[in-house]
Amino acid sequence: MKSTLKKLGYARVHKQMNDVFLKYTAKVVFPIIIVFSVNLFFSGHYTPGGGFVGGLLAAAAIVLLLLAYDLKTINKMISFDYKWLIALGLAVSIFVPLVLMIFGVPFFTHQAFYMELPIFGEVPIHSAVFFDVGVYITVASATLLIISLLATEQAMSDSEGADRH
Amino acid sequence: MEILVIVLAGILIGASVYLMLSKSLLRIIIGTGVLSHGILLMLLTMGGLKRGGIPVLDDSVQSYTDPLPQAMLLTVIVITFALTAYMLVIAIRVYKELGTDNVEEMKGVPRDDD
Amino acid sequence: MMTDIIPLLPVMIPLLAGIVMLFTGRHNIFLHRVISAAAGLFLVIVSIFTIIYIANNGMVVTHIGNWQAPYGISMVIDMLAALLLFGTALVTFTVVVYSFQSIGVARERFFYYPMVMFMITGVNGAFITGDIFNMFVFFEVFLLASYVLITIGGKKIQLQEGFKYYLVNVISSNFFVLAVAYLYVSVGSLNMADIHQKLSAFEGDTAILTLIAVVMLFVFATKAGLFPFYFWLPDSYFAPPLPIMALFGALLTKVGVYAIARTYSLFFIDNIGFTHQMLLFLAILTIIMGSIGALAYTDMKKIIIYNILIAIGVITAGYAMMDESGTIGATYYLIHDIIIKAGLFFLIGFIIYRTGESDITKLGGLIKIHPVTGWTFFIAALGIAGVPPFSGFYGKLFITESLIDNGHLIAAVIVLLSSLVVLYSVMHIFISVFWGESMDFTKLKPISYDKLLFSSFIMIAMVIILGFGADILYPIFESAAQSLYDPASYSGYLLEVE
Numbered sequence: 001m002k003s004t005l006k007k008l009g010y011a012r013v014h015k016q017m018n019d020v021f022l023k024y025t026a027k028v029v030f031p032i033i034i035v036f037s038v039n040l041f042f043s044g045h046y047t048p049g050g051g052f053v054g055g056l057l058a059a060a061a062i063v064l065l066l067l068a069y070d071l072k073t074i075n076k077m078i079s080f081d082y083k084w085l086i087a088l089g090l091a092v093s094i095f096v097p098l099v100l101m102i103f104g105v106p107f108f109t110h111q112a113f114y115m116e117l118p119i120f121g122e123v124p125i126h127s128a129v130f131f132d133v134g135v136y137i138t139v140a141s142a143t144l145l146i147i148s149l150l151a152t153e154q155a156m157s158d159s160e161g162a163d164r165h
Numbered sequence: 166m167e168i169l170v171i172v173l174a175g176i177l178i179g180a181s182v183y184l185m186l187s188k189s190l191l192r193i194i195i196g197t198g199v200l201s202h203g204i205l206l207m208l209l210t211m212g213g214l215k216r217g218g219i220p221v222l223d224d225s226v227q228s229y230t231d232p233l234p235q236a237m238l239l240t241v242i243v244i245t246f247a248l249t250a251y252m253l254v255i256a257i258r259v260y261k262e263l264g265t266d267n268v269e270e271m272k273g274v275p276r277d278d279d
Numbered sequence: 280m281m282t283d284i285i286p287l288l289p290v291m292i293p294l295l296a297g298i299v300m301l302f303t304g305r306h307n308i309f310l311h312r313v314i315s316a317a318a319g320l321f322l323v324i325v326s327i328f329t330i331i332y333i334a335n336n337g338m339v340v341t342h343i344g345n346w347q348a349p350y351g352i353s354m355v356i357d358m359l360a361a362l363l364l365f366g367t368a369l370v371t372f373t374v375v376v377y378s379f380q381s382i383g384v385a386r387e388r389f390f391y392y393p394m395v396m397f398m399i400t401g402v403n404g405a406f407i408t409g410d411i412f413n414m415f416v417f418f419e420v421f422l423l424a425s426y427v428l429i430t431i432g433g434k435k436i437q438l439q440e441g442f443k444y445y446l447v448n449v450i451s452s453n454f455f456v457l458a459v460a461y462l463y464v465s466v467g468s469l470n471m472a473d474i475h476q477k478l479s480a481f482e483g484d485t486a487i488l489t490l491i492a493v494v495m496l497f498v499f500a501t502k503a504g505l506f507p508f509y510f511w512l513p514d515s516y517f518a519p520p521l522p523i524m525a526l527f528g529a530l531l532t533k534v535g536v537y538a539i540a541r542t543y544s545l546f547f548i549d550n551i552g553f554t555h556q557m558l559l560f561l562a563i564l565t566i567i568m569g570s571i572g573a574l575a576y577t578d579m580k581k582i583i584i585y586n587i588l589i590a591i592g593v594i595t596a597g598y599a600m601m602d603e604s605g606t607i608g609a610t611y612y613l614i615h616d617i618i619i620k621a622g623l624f625f626l627i628g629f630i631i632y633r634t635g636e637s638d639i640t641k642l643g644g645l646i647k648i649h650p651v652t653g654w655t656f657f658i659a660a661l662g663i664a665g666v667p668p669f670s671g672f673y674g675k676l677f678i679t680e681s682l683i684d685n686g687h688l689i690a691a692v693i694v695l696l697s698s699l700v701v702l703y704s705v706m707h708i709f710i711s712v713f714w715g716e717s718m719d720f721t722k723l724k725p726i727s728y729d730k731l732l733f734s735s736f737i738m739i740a741m742v743i744i745l746g747f748g749a750d751i752l753y754p755i756f757e758s759a760a761q762s763l764y765d766p767a768s769y770s771g772y773l774l775e776v777e
Binding site: 083084086087088090091094098101105106107108109110 | 283284287291294295298301302304305341342343344345
């Protein structure tokens with residue numbers, strides 16, 4: 001594996017990491033991708049989109065930052081514990097269907113109703129949206145966890161070190 | 166159209182077999198990814214390939230696609246994504262611990278291990 | 280409302296326990312232990328309650344999301360699923376307790392208990408789901424957790440064998456999707472009961488069904504470890520530490536066998552002459568291969584792992600008959616084997632942790648120090664071989680009876696001879712470890728082992744209860760087997776819906 005990387009000139013690429021264009025573009029594009037991922041998330045119920053795709057896209061935005069900067073900077077920017085976030089997402093996506101059972105219906109039976117909002121007019125509110133919030137968080141944080149594990153060998157030897165003592 | 170997609174799925178599965186029979190860990194993982202793509206194409210084709218409206222939501226829609234294979238497809242994509250991601254992490258660990266990515270050398274009980 | 284809640288509990292309890300443990304973080308091991316043991320105990324209570332409830336009221340069905348049966352996903356617990364849930368719950372509880380003193384703090388910090396709980400979520404889900412694609416999803420849930428468990432701790436052999444385990448299972452899972460796709464296009468339904476009803480009145484070409492049967496057998500045989508596809512099993516199960524080995528050996532292969540029984544009783548009823556004969560053929564070859572392995576090795580772990588193969592072969596032979604006595608015997612043997620395999624793994628685990636050796640030629644005379652454990656092991660050996668008062672006997676009796684009734688004399692003889700091999704291989708462990716020349720007792724590890732023995736004794740006690748209570752428990756197993764040999768009783772719940 002290592003020799004392949006060497007052949008591809010990995011060391012040279014590594015030196016070029018301080019790329020002004022990439023860094024500037026990443027800064028500009030990052031909020032656009034995040035907004036688009038939220039858009040995808042909300043369009044989920046009746047049109048293509050949803051929590052999984054939205055979460056993946058949000059993770060992709062952060063990965064773009066990761067490509068432009070390095071892991072240390074990213075960890076400073078977004079200082080969440082991914083494992084805790086995964087647990088939070090899972091908890092949300094489990095508790096919503098469980099809470100819905102108080103309506104006396106089987107598990108996962110969603111409730112939908114319509115709401116009048118000042119600007120948007122009549123907006124459908126579906127309990128699946130809250131379930132999808134959990135999916136969004138879980139997918140985004142799981143992807144980031146795996147990528148941050150892959151990104152540096154340091155991250156893994158850290159977690160090993162934590163287990164030894 | 167269906168025939169064409171099925172042939173494509175066959176090609177993908179053939180390619181994945183070639184990849185999985187190679188010796189490098191990374192190629193094997195890519196092979197499993199390609200295999201699942203081939204099989205997902207099969208799954209999608211099983212519902213019939215046609216254009217149409219969104220089912221269930223609108224009564225007036227006359228021609229609509231079968232939503233079930235697409236729902237299944239999405240589920241399988243999610244699962245495959247998680248599996249592949251986890252296995253990439255494990256592949257790096259294997260490479261670091263065993264010092265090789267050649268599966269030929271991954272036989273028997275490794276030394277320096279109880 | 281009751282029928283809505285009961286099918287959820289076996290899936291929700293471990294899942295919620297796992298999530299709560301993720302929240303508490305990796306350093307609070309004590310909390311992890313308490314939560315997982317409580318979840319295990321709660322699962323046992325719930326599963327006993329479920330068995331009683333089903334015995335009184337019949338099958339429990341809930342329709343997820345209130346989508347009615349053939350269209351939505353249904354969770355169906357019949358007696359067979361309830362019994363398997365009980366076995367799973369018992370193994371979960373004992374494995375968790377066993378892990379306190381054996382798995383080691385390093386692994387516990389690596390989210391060991393949450394992963395066990397997520398795996399149990401998947402296993403329980405696979406038992407109770409009434410939808411073939413949902414079964415695939417639950418398969419993936421427990422497989423993903425098992426990939427983590429097999430590599431947890433990151434020993435070299437674990438990583439190496441974990442990768443092979445992953446590869447084999449990913450390929451067979453992909454073929455599972457393919458089989459579901461074929462089934463969907465030829466039947467047009469995913470609900471297992473609905474598929475059964477549609478296939479009973481199937482007009483089309485039955486050749487495609489035989490093809491699906493073969494693909495499904497490939498998938499489930501790989502998970503269960505049937506003859507040509509068992510090659511990964513001995514090495515992969517050998518790699519992880521003992522509690523995980525017990526969990527895998529007791530549960531994961533049994534899920535594959537359960538899936539074979541379910542699909543072969545509900546779907547493939549047209550071409551029994553081919554599909555079920557093939558199943559029997561593979562089962563017999565599995566028994567033979569397992570016997571060779573069990574006799575060949577002197578490593579205790581390997582011997583028990585090859586004993587798993589023998590048991591899988593015997594159970595599958597019973598299910599291949601698909602008549603009343605065959606399925607009753609196989610179901611009984613399935614539950615018996617979940618319990619006894621876990622118990623045996625616990626006992627040899629105790630020996631390994633106490634002595635630091637797993638090769639029986641280097642051990643001896645342990646009965647002087649551990650007389651109670653020694654005689655417990657003796658009872659376990661009699662139980663697994665099927666010596667009459669203990670539980671293995673009744674299962675094999677019914678299976679052999681059914682094999683002879685259907686004219687498969689050679690198969691019956693091989694099943695009976697396999698008992699001798701099992702008895703020999705396990706007695707071989709007993710004699711060389713507990714009797715014989717005393718080993719150097721000063722080398723024994725000064726570990727605390729009360730929880731190791733606690734788990735083992737629970738399992739062996741269950742074997743004795745199963746054996747002596749066989750008469751009382753017979754109606755339960757009969758009603759469990761009924762949904763296999765009389766699949767109409769399983770798919771009957773669709774009528775209430777429509």
